[in-house]
Amino acid sequence: MNGDRRGGAVRRPRVIEQAPVPPGPLAELKKLVYELYLQAGAPSLDVITGWIAEDDALPGAPERDTIHRIIRDNALPPSQADVVTVVSVLSRAARWDPGDAAERARALWVAARMDPGVGVPLARVTDPFALEVHRPISLDEMGELPPLPVYARRAHDDRLAAVVARARAGESVMAVLVAGSSAGKTRACWEALQPLREAGGWRLWHPYDPTRHEAALRALDRVGPRTVVWLNETQEYLGGEDAERVAAKLRTLLADPARKPVLVLGTLWPEHFDALTRRPGSQVSQVLDGAVLEVPDAFTGADLTAMRAAADSDARLAWAVDHAECGQITQVLAGGSALLERFHTAPPAAKALLLAAMDARRLGHRNALSRAFLEHAAPEYLSDVHWGQLSSDWLAEALEYACRPCKGAPGPLMRTRSREPRYRLADYLDQYGRTLRRAVLPPDGFWRAATSTDLEDLTCLGLAAAHRGLYRDAAQCYKSARAVHQLLDLRDKLGFDDPRWLQWAIAHVPLDDIRAVEYLLVRSADHAAALLARDPAAHVPVDDLEAVCGLLSWLSGAGAAEQVTTLADRVVAWFPVGDHEGLEMLLEHLHQAGATRQEEELARRAADSVPMNDPQVVRRLLSLFQANDYIEQLSVLLARDPASRVPIDDPGAVADLLLLLNGPWPGATGQIATLLARDPAGHAALDDPWSAGDLLDRLHRVGAADQVAKLAGRAAAHLCLDRPPGLGQVLRRLRELGFVEQMTALAERAAALVPADVLLIELSEFDVAELLPQRVAEDCPVTDSYSAKRALRALHKAGATEQAAVLARRITEQVSLAGPGVLAGLLERLAQAGLSGEAATLLARDPAAHVALDDLERVGRLLVALRGSGADDQVAVLAQRIAAGTSLDDPKVLLRVLELLHEAAATEQIATLLDRGPAAHVLLGDWEAVWKLLVALNQLGAAEQVTALLARAVEHVPLDDAKAVLWLLANLPVEEAVALAVRGPAARVPLDDPEVVQQLLGQLAKIDAAEQVAVLLARDPASRVSLRYDFGVHRLWTRLRMLGANEQATSLAERLPPEGKFDPSVNTGHPFGREPDGTPAEPWGWDDLD
Structure with a gap:
């Protein structure tokens, strides 16, 4: 094979990466193509093109780019013939059955083409x-x-x-x-x-x-x-x-x-x-x-303004702009105002429908209300007179009114696309109803209508009923919904001990609710046999892996071997082995449950199907199999030849695989030989020193001396030095393995190419480092404060005292005096290195007179560094500048300045700052910061400033800022707190936060401000506080009772149930819950439920 030479190795084409594809037939097709490509040895595109050109009998003739897309892209190739052609030539090279591979490719291509996906x-x-x-x-x-x-x-x-x-x-x-x-x-x-x-x-x-x-x-x-x-x-x-x-x-x-x-x-x-x-x-x-x-x-x-401009071109916008209040144009545009008008002017039956819909929605019902529910619920909202006046066709008439469009927009109710008649409440009315009906309980018949119709919404409705103290209605909702967890929790809350609750739950728990099944088994071990007789293991869904594992554990602990076997068989048959985290968890629980056959089967499936082109996944599975002694499955995995699939140019992946193969595993020796035959030392990318060092170590451990030598030579000549961290590891490996010449060559390359201060730590233990300190001392750019300090630290750590002094002199003579943090760090570094002369040079430049004061924390650090250097005159100069120049308006800044000056023992400068009268100038908006400043001033003995600031605080705190008033009342001395109370905050503070209100009542009572307590109570906080904060509401109720305001406490308690805040500790006297009219419920039990 022809190729460029680099470091003595043949440069082979890089393996095409596999495109990630979501689950489905397309993913299976892409997996098949890529598996064949790797099994064929990852041939180049030109080679594949040549194979296709040599066979005229193939169904397609894809060109080079098309072949690349077939292998690499995550989209379906448009031509089935081209896919089959590529699969055919790759299967021959991979020694697969070409006919079988082609047939699988055709079927998967058709399936992927027919699969619409979602959307x-x-x-x-x-x-x-x-x-x-x-x-x-x-x-x-x-x-x-x-x-x-x-x-x-x-x-x-x-x-x-x-x-x-x-x-x-x-x-x-x-x-x-x-x-x-x-x-x-x-x-x-x-x-x-x-x-x-x-x-x-x-x-x-x-x-x-x-x-x-x-x-x-x-x-x-x-x-x-x-x-x-x-x-x-x-x-x-x-x-x-x-x-x-x-x-x-x-x-x-x-x-x-x-x-x-x-x-x-x-x-x-x-x-x-x-x-x-x-x-x-x-x-x-x-x-x-x-x-x-x-x-x-x-x-x-x-x-x-922009909306008004747009309205010029659209009459709907113009109408909405003209009719909107407070800028709520989109609401009007969507028919909001028309919907409200339609609701408020509705005839009795239609309004009853809408009220029932509003209540159902705010209590948790889906916005798909059945016609049956509306038919049964609406009459409960009608008076006897109105009910008697309705026609026989009242429901159709009411629905026609409610569904009629409003100015072209959908009406209050809209029929949904569903098999049974269902209706959707308009969003605008839905939100409006949550405010309108917030403090109202639906009529008793509402719950009867719900429990007899919309069963799938009953769990949410039952929860809403329980939160309102309607315990019997909640229990009926839960029972009708077969929500056994909630039903039994309510039984426990009420202290019922009737065994029929539990017996019914065991007999009726939906077996497709695995968490409810597990809950019942755990809490009712004595009655578990009855539930196990329903064979839950054969019916529970297995796609909730955490719940399945929990159920396996329980069944195993209970000795339910047949159930364990059934559940284990089902979950193993379903489990997608691509879920590697889930695989580890499931194997562990199968092992603990004694499901050995299923455990081995699952491990075997994983070994058969793990994508061999993903080295991280293969490594994780090998490690898992070794840790759990899955010897047979390990053999199966190794038989799939991961050594021939791992990217040979990825030194980290190769090193990891060698580490895992280096053990007494069947087939491991052959895999190591296969991997070494691929010449990883000649192909490994050398852009990461850490990975290169790891590969050197792993090759040495498996005894691959030739590979170690080759990689050592390549590393000496070609290791990338753009990322020096890890270089020291490579050098140490080379030295430990006896490659001194290569180690020296690599170190010399690094010394010539990498900034010396960066290398000092990496190369400190090697001979070549002797030349570095002088380079650092002479060449380090001292205007870069970060590099300069790093270089000084490195020289100090390397013991290069003389060179550190040279660099320190350069720095102290040239460093900018503006940055307090830089100067502080430099003084600290000079002290650590024992360079007192150089520190004196810096101090002689009078940094205290020149440093910027805009960063207090860094200025404080400089003060500490100056004191540590014994530069008391510089400390005094800098402290005086701070005291004289600090703005007096920010209490947090003033507090920090006082702390810094106190830490620096700058007593005179503190006096200078106090002489400027900060108490008269500090802004009073942040009352917590003001109070902390008062504490600091008091600790410094600044009585005059404390008095002045207290007087300002009492006089100027906004009485409508409840938290500020509360903060001052809680922290001021009694005399000043009384003075604040005299200003009458009780008449002004907002009453929305119950915790703030109860604390105000407490603080006012503490200073005997009885008149202010009376004023605050007269404003009726019980009916005005927000009920959103449960903790604050309860504490306010307690406070009202402590103050003897029992009527207000009762009023507050009565507000809670309608808004879903029923609290037995507040709403006392309701052991069985309450009725919708607020009266305590009569005793009831299991026999009272349908």
């Missing part, structure tokens, strides 16, 4: 309303207009465009737009697709059938490159029981290099975002982290 080509996505963009209003007098109004871009559009640009450039990214209903989130996502349309080749997938989260779970694993995943109403995907699984699949998708680029677009309301991210470590929180883009709810400033 549709973006070019065919032309209907924005199919993607749930709100239909705009339309009025008869507006005439013919395009489907969507003119779009006015805002700041969030630019941020979203940047995310889309990253996707177009090849990244997998996610963006979730957060704003209230009808603020323009989905329209912004629609507009952002334009660059991808222009790029071509993109698809869009909108998972919604049969439900959003079910569709996502089924097909997220099949999403391929250049796909937009459209997750409008993202809470429908990332909320509910399967939220963590969907989020995990999204994270896997975004991190998978085989499937990039992918763009995930979503939308959320703020309250949904808040609910989804309350658990910081959850999969949902992590997938949303960094993906959120906020969209303003209103147009203001320049955005409003």
